[in-house]
Amino acid sequence: MGNEATLEWVVHRGVAKAVGHRDFEAATRLRMLGLERQAIEDLLFRLEDELDVTVSPGCEDRFFGSDPTVGDLVKFVQGL
Numbered sequence: 001m002g003n004e005a006t007l008e009w010v011v012h013r014g015v016a017k018a019v020g021h022r023d024f025e026a027a028t029r030l031r032m033l034g035l036e037r038q039a040i041e042d043l044l045f046r047l048e049d050e051l052d053v054t055v056s057p058g059c060e061d062r063f064f065g066s067d068p069t070v071g072d073l074v075k076f077v078q079g080l
Helices: 004-019 037-051 057-064 070-078
Strands: none
Touching (some): 004 070, 037 057
């Protein structure tokens, strides 16, 4: 994966588009932003396309097994 700052920017931009604002921090839980599982899956799909990566169903299930934050999403995408 590319530059960490660029990746973080891409993920934050994707979250901002999904929730309609940029008023959140890395520690903000995705569900607190109003993102339910389907909305997060849609966001992951868009990030996969933009970053040319693939999320395996097993990895996705583990990610959703927690109450992920925006920062967790960045780390998750970094690991792809």
